[in-house]
Amino acid sequence: MLNSQTIAVAMSGGVDSSTVAAMLRADGHNVIGLTMQLWNQRRLAGHDGMPEAVQGRCCSLDDVYDARRVAETLGIPYYVVNHEDRFERDVVRPFVEEYLSGRTPIPCSLCNNHLKFDQLLIVARQIGADMLATGHYARVVYDASRGRWLLKRPADSSKDQTYFLFGLTQEQLSRTLFPLGEMTKPEVRELARQHGLALAEKPDSQEICFVPGGDYKRFIDAYLAEEGATLPDTAGELVTTSGEVIGEHGGIHNFTVGQRKGLGVATGSPLYVLQIKGDSREVVVGAGEDLYSRSLRAHRINLIAVSELREPMRVAVKIRHRHEGAPALLEKTGADEVLVTFDHPQRAITPGQAAVFYDGDVVVGGGWIK
Amino acid sequence: MRRVYLDNNATTPVLPEVFEAMRPYFGEQFGNASSIHHHGQETRAAVERARESVAALLGCRASEIVFTSGGTEADNLAIFGLASAGDHVITSTIEHHAVLNSCKQLQSLVCDVTYVPVDGQGRVDPDDVRRAVTSKTKLITIMMANNETGVLQPVDHIGRVAAEADVYFHTDAVQAAGKVPINVRTIGCDLLAISGHKIHAPQGVGALYVRKGTRLRAQLYGGSHERSRRAGTENVPGIVALGKAAELARKGLEEGTDIAISAMRDRLQKTLLDQIDATGVTAGEVPRVPNTTNIYFEHIEGEALVIALDLKGLAVSTGAACSSGAIEPSHVLTAMGLTADRARASIRFSLGKQNTNDDVEFALSLIPATVARLRELSPVYNRTAVSQ
Numbered sequence: 238m239l240n241s242q243t244i245a246v247a248m249s250g251g252v253d254s255s256t257v258a259a260m261l262r263a264d265g266h267n268v269i270g271l272t273m274q275l276w277n278q279r280r281l282a283g284h285d286g287m288p289e290a291v292q293g294r295c296c297s298l299d300d301v302y303d304a305r306r307v308a309e310t311l312g313i314p315y316y317v318v319n320h321e322d323r324f325e326r327d328v329v330r331p332f333v334e335e336y337l338s339g340r341t342p343i344p345c346s347l348c349n350n351h352l353k354f355d356q357l358l359i360v361a362r363q364i365g366a367d368m369l370a371t372g373h374y375a376r377v378v379y380d381a382s383r384g385r386w387l388l389k390r391p392a393d394s395s396k397d398q399t400y401f402l403f404g405l406t407q408e409q410l411s412r413t414l415f416p417l418g419e420m421t422k423p424e425v426r427e428l429a430r431q432h433g434l435a436l437a438e439k440p441d442s443q444e445i446c447f448v449p450g451g452d453y454k455r456f457i458d459a460y461l462a463e464e465g466a467t468l469p470d471t472a473g474e475l476v477t478t479s480g481e482v483i484g485e486h487g488g489i490h491n492f493t494v495g496q497r498k499g500l501g502v503a504t505g506s507p508l509y510v511l512q513i514k515g516d517s518r519e520v521v522v523g524a525g526e527d528l529y530s531r532s533l534r535a536h537r538i539n540l541i542a543v544s545e546l547r548e549p550m551r552v553a554v555k556i557r558h559r560h561e562g563a564p565a566l567l568e569k570t571g572a573d574e575v576l577v578t579f580d581h582p583q584r585a586i587t588p589g590q591a592a593v594f595y596d597g598d599v600v601v602g603g604g605w606i607k
Numbered sequence: 608m609r610r611v612y613l614d615n616n617a618t619t620p621v622l623p624e625v626f627e628a629m630r631p632y633f634g635e636q637f638g639n640a641s642s643i644h645h646h647g648q649e650t651r652a653a654v655e656r657a658r659e660s661v662a663a664l665l666g667c668r669a670s671e672i673v674f675t676s677g678g679t680e681a682d683n684l685a686i687f688g689l690a691s692a693g694d695h696v697i698t699s700t701i702e703h704h705a706v707l708n709s710c711k712q713l714q715s716l717v718c719d720v721t722y723v724p725v726d727g728q729g730r731v732d733p734d735d736v737r738r739a740v741t742s743k744t745k746l747i748t749i750m751m752a753n754n755e756t757g758v759l760q761p762v763d764h765i766g767r768v769a770a771e772a773d774v775y776f777h778t779d780a781v782q783a784a785g786k787v788p789i790n791v792r793t794i795g796c797d798l799l800a801i802s803g804h805k806i807h808a809p810q811g812v813g814a815l816y817v818r819k820g821t822r823l824r825a826q827l828y829g830g831s832h833e834r835s836r837r838a839g840t841e842n843v844p845g846i847v848a849l850g851k852a853a854e855l856a857r858k859g860l861e862e863g864t865d866i867a868i869s870a871m872r873d874r875l876q877k878t879l880l881d882q883i884d885a886t887g888v889t890a891g892e893v894p895r896v897p898n899t900t901n902i903y904f905e906h907i908e909g910e911a912l913v914i915a916l917d918l919k920g921l922a923v924s925t926g927a928a929c930s931s932g933a934i935e936p937s938h939v940l941t942a943m944g945l946t947a948d949r950a951r952a953s954i955r956f957s958l959g960k961q962n963t964n965d966d967v968e969f970a971l972s973l974i975p976a977t978v979a980r981l982r983e984l985s986p987v988y989n990r991t992a993v994s995q
Contacts, residue, residue: 269918274933301932316914319933360908363981364915 243267244368244414245361247353248307248315250300252439253372255307256425257416259432261370262311269366270308270315272301273357275324275348276447284459303436310433320356327351329447333457336490337471339513340589343401343558344445350404358412368414373398376418376598377410380542386410388541388600393421400558403593403603404539454491473518475502478511478527489513492520495528495585513588529582535592535604536574542601546575552594552601554579556586567594567601575604610920611966615805615959616754616782616899617924621848622807622960628851629809632844640841641832650843657850661814664853665799666790673815673836674846678781678802679705681815684837685777685798686713686748688823694745695719699731699760700942702750705800706779707938710748719743728893729756729943733764740772747776751783751799755939755955756890757899759787766795775821781805781813785856786865786896797821803845807960808852812845859960868958869897875956875967876900882975889940889953898958901940903949907981910934912954915977921970924955 246258248270262268301317308315328347335342353371361369374396376389386407390397405413417425422441429437444451461468468488475484484502486492491499496510500522509528512521533556540546546569553562554577565579577592586606593603612620632653638646640654655669662669675681682705690696690713698710700722710720721739725731731749740747747769751762762778769776777798780789785806791799798821803812817823817836829838859865880886885905904912909925913934916923925934940950956970 305932314918316917317933318910318914319935321933359984359986360911360914363908363911363984364918365980 241265241267242368243269243366244370245269245271245357245364245366247357247369247371248272248304249372249442250303250307250436251372251442252426252429252434252436253374253417255304255372255434255436256429256432257370257372258307258313259311259434260416260428261414262313263432268311268313269361269364270304270311270313271357271361272304272315272317273324273352274301274317274319274321275352276329277321278447278449281456281459281463284462303439307434307436310435318357318360320352323356324348324352329460332453333460335589336453336457337469339471339489339492339515339518341493341587342589343591344447345401346404346591349401354405354409354413358409362412368412370414370416372417373402373415374417374422375399375402375415377413377415379411383542385542385544389418390595390598390600391415391418391420396422399595399600400555400591400593400603403541403591403600405541406539407541410541457490471518473520475500476519476521478521478523483522486520489515489518489520494587509585528585530586531582532576532578533583533586533592534570534574534576534607536571536607538573538575538602538604540602542596542599545569550594550596550601552596555591555593555595556583556606557590562595574607608920609969610922611962611969612922613956613958613962613966613970614922614924615962616757616955616957618804618810619807619959620961621809622852622855624855625808625848625851629844629848632847636843640843641830650841653847653850654841654843657846657853660850660857661801661853664784664789664857665801665816666792667816668819670834671791671816671819673817673833674841674849675813675815675837676811676842677813678703678779678800678805679813681800681802681813682706682748682777682779683709684815684823684826685800685817686710686746687826688836689746689775689777689798689821690716690718691745692717693743695721695741695743697721697723697736697739697744697747697749699723699725699749701725701729701731701753701755701939702748703754703779703781705781706748706750723749725942727944729753729758729890729939730893731760731765733761733768736765737768737772740768740774744772744774747774749776749778751778751780751789751794752786752896753939754782755937756901756943757782757895757957758890759783759894759896762794762796769797770795782899783896785852785859786898788860791816791818798823803849803852806849806852806856808848809845812842812849814849864960865897868960868962871962871964871967872898872900872956872958874964875958875970876902878971879974882971883978886978889943889945899955901953901955903945903953904978904981905949905952906985907952907978908985909952909954911981912977915981916973919973919977921973923970924957925951925953 244261244266248254328344332342332344358369374391378387380387390399426437448456471488474482476482492510508522511523511527549566549568552567554565555562563579565577568576570576588606590606591603592606594601636649638650640651658669658672661672686709714720723735752759776796778796779800781802784801797818799816801814804810827838889901913925937950
C-alpha cells in the first residue's frame with residue numbers, strides 16, 4: 238500500500254464491481270460506491286410484448302439492493318446517482334435509431350463513452366474522488382516512452398471487455414482503474430467469497446441491460462409507443478445480390494447482417510442477410526460465401542495508443558465482441574475515417590458495430606463500422 | 608467526523624424528553640389499550656392524554672383526533688375515506704406524493720381530479736380553487752406548507768372557499784405542524800394530517816384531525832379502535848411520543864423557538880447568497896415556515912452537491928428520492944416554472960430545534976468551497992464561463 242486515494246467505484250450490484258470495491262477497501266483506500274440509475278424498468282412494463290413485472294437487469298431495484306448491501310458489508314459510503322435523461326438521450330434513442338436505419342448498434346460502448354466514463358467520472362471527481370474504478374476486465378497502463386495512457390487486454394482473455402472501451406480518451410484513462418485486469422473470473426469469485434460478499438455466486442449478466450429478455454424488437458415497439466410515436470414503416474423488399482426481388486419483409490430493424498433464420502422465403506440453398514439498405518429499405522440476401530468481405534470503412538475514430546495515424550499500420554481488428562480479431566492493414570482515408578483491409582476476408586462485417594484495432598494486447602483505437 | 612443535520616423536513620431526531628416519555632411503554636406499561644384490566648387502563652389513559660395534547664396543538668377536541676401510522680396514512684384516510692366513484696376532488700400540483708398519488712389512484716377509481724397550479728412563488732390562488740369547484744366536488748385537499756420550499760399556502764382562504772361551496776377541506780399539515788401555529792377552526796378545515804417524526808417524535812406515528820360529524824369511511828377493517836375510524840391495536844409508545852412532541856411543539860411556539868430557527872435560516876441563506884455568485888432563493892419573497900430555504904446554485908447538479916456535502920458531514924437534500932435512492936426531478940419546483948437545470952441545481956436546507964449557530968457555521972464553512980469544486984469540474988459551467 239503506497240498511498241491512500243479517494244476512489245469512486247461504479248457498482249452495478251454484480252460480482253465484478255463488488256469485488257473491486259472490496260479489493261480497494263482492503264488496500265486501505267477511501268472508497269465511495271456509486272450506482273447509476275439509468276433506466277426506469279417500469280416505464281415500458283406492461284406495454285405490448287413487454288413483461289408486466291420488472292425483470293430487466295439494468296438499474297433494477299434488486300441490483301441496487303445488492304450493491305447497497307455490499308457497501309454496507311464493506312462499510313463504505315454509497316450513493317445512487319440519476320442519469321436517466323442522459324442515458325435516454327445518448328444511449329437508448331441512438332440504439333432505436335440505429336436499428337431503424339438498418340444498423341446493429343452496441344449500446345454498451347455508448348454507455349461507457351457517454352455515461353460511465355463521462356457523467357459518472359465527473360460526479361466522482363466533483364464529490365472528491367481522484368479516480369474511478371470499474372469491474373471491467375481490461376488493463377490501463379501509462380507508457381512513459383509514448384507519453385500516453387494505454388488500454389490493454391486483460392489477463393483473462395475470455396473476459397476481455399476492451400472492445401467496449403475503445404472510445405476512452407486519454408483524460409478518461411488517466412483517471413480510470415480496472416483492478417480486475419490481472420485476474421480471472423474464478424479468482425474474482427473466490428475473492429468475493431473471501432470478502433464475505435453474499436453475491437459471490439450471482440450469475441453474470443449477458444443481455445443488453447435495458448432490454449428485458451433480450452428482445453430488442455419488442456423493446457423498440459414499446460419504446461416508440463410510449464413516446465407517442467408509431468413505428469415508422471421500414472418494410473421493404475428482399476432482394477438478391479443481382480437485384481432480383483424474391484420477397485417482402487416487415488421492417489429492416491428485424492434484420493442483422495449474417496442472419497439466416499426468419500427471412501420468410503423458402504429456397505433450395507440457405508440464404509443469409511448480406512446487407513441492409515436504410516435508404517431503400519432493401520434487405521439484400523445471398524449465399525453464405527457472399528457474407529465475406531475483405532475490407533471495411535470506419536468513422537468516428539478514437540485513437541488511444543497513438544496520437545494519429547501517419548502511415549498505414551499492421552493491426553488485428555475485432556469487428557464484434559465475440560470476434561477473435563483478424564490481421565489487417567489500417568489506413569487513414571479522411572479526417573475521421575479509416576480503411577481496414579483484412580489479410581483474409583471476414584464474415585458478416587456489420588454496420589453500426591465497432592471495429593477495434595489491436596497491436597498485440599494494446600488497443601490502438603477504434604471506430605464505428607460504416 | 609463531525610456530522611450536522613440540516614434535513615429536518617425529511618425527518619427530525621427524537622427529542623430526549625420525547626424518548627423518556629415513551630420509554631415506559633416499551634417495558635412495564637405494555638398493556639393493550641383496549642383491555643379492561645389494569646394494564647389496559649394504564650395505556651388507555653396514556654393514549655387519551657396524548658390525544659388531548661395533539662388536540663391542543665391543533666385547536667380541536669380530543670375526540671376529533673385519529674391516530675395513524677403516519678402522515679401518509681392520515682392523508683390516505685382523509686382522501687379515500689371521503690371520495691367515492693363519480694366525485695370530483697380538487698388538489699394542487701405541489702402536494703406531497705401521499706396526496707398526489709392518492710389522487711392519481713382516485714382517478715383510476717372514476718373520480719375526477721383537478722390539479723390547480725401554483726404561481727412562480729409556489730402559491731395556490733384560492734380563486735383558482737373556487738373556479739375549479741363543480742356540483743360534483745366532494746373534497747378539496749391542499750397542503751398547508753410545502754416540504755421542498757416551505758411556502759405556506761393560503762389555507763384560511765381556501766377554507767372559506769370550501770365552506771361557501773359546502774365541500775370538505777383536507778389539508779396536509781405535515782410540514783407546518785410545530786413550525787407555525789395551527790388552528791383548525793381558523794383554517795376552517797374538516798380534516799388535517801400531521802406526522803410524528805417531523806416534530807421530533809419517532810417514525811411510524813401520525814394523526815388525522817376529523818371534524819366532528821364528518822362521515823369518514825374507515826380504510827382498515829378490524830376492531831373498533833379510534834372510534835371505528837382506524838382499526839388496529841394502538842401504537843402506544845408512538846402515540847405517547849406524539850403527544851409529548853405535540854406538547855413541546857406548542858410550548859416552543861409560545862416561547863419563540865420558531866423565531867430563533869428562522870434567524871439561523873435567514874443567516875444561512877443570506878451568507879450563501881453573499882458568498883457564492885449565481886445563487887438564489889426559490890420562493891424567498893412569500894411567507895414560509897421558519898426552518899426551510901430552497902437555494903439554487905446555477906450550473907451544478909444538486910445531486911452531486913448533496914453527495915459531496917454528505918461525505919464532508921453535512922446532510923441536506925434535493926428533490927425527492929425514488930425507490931432506488933436516486934434523486935428524481937422535483938415536481939414542486941417544476942410546477943413553479945423553474946427550468947429543469949435550475950430545479951436540478953436546487954438544494955433544500957431545513958433546520959430543526961436541535962440545530963445551533965455552530966451548525967450553521969459548519970455548513971457555511973463547507974458549502975462555498977464545495978460549490979466551487981463542482982462548478983470547476985462542470986462541463987456546463989465551463990462552457991458558460993468561456994462564452995461570457
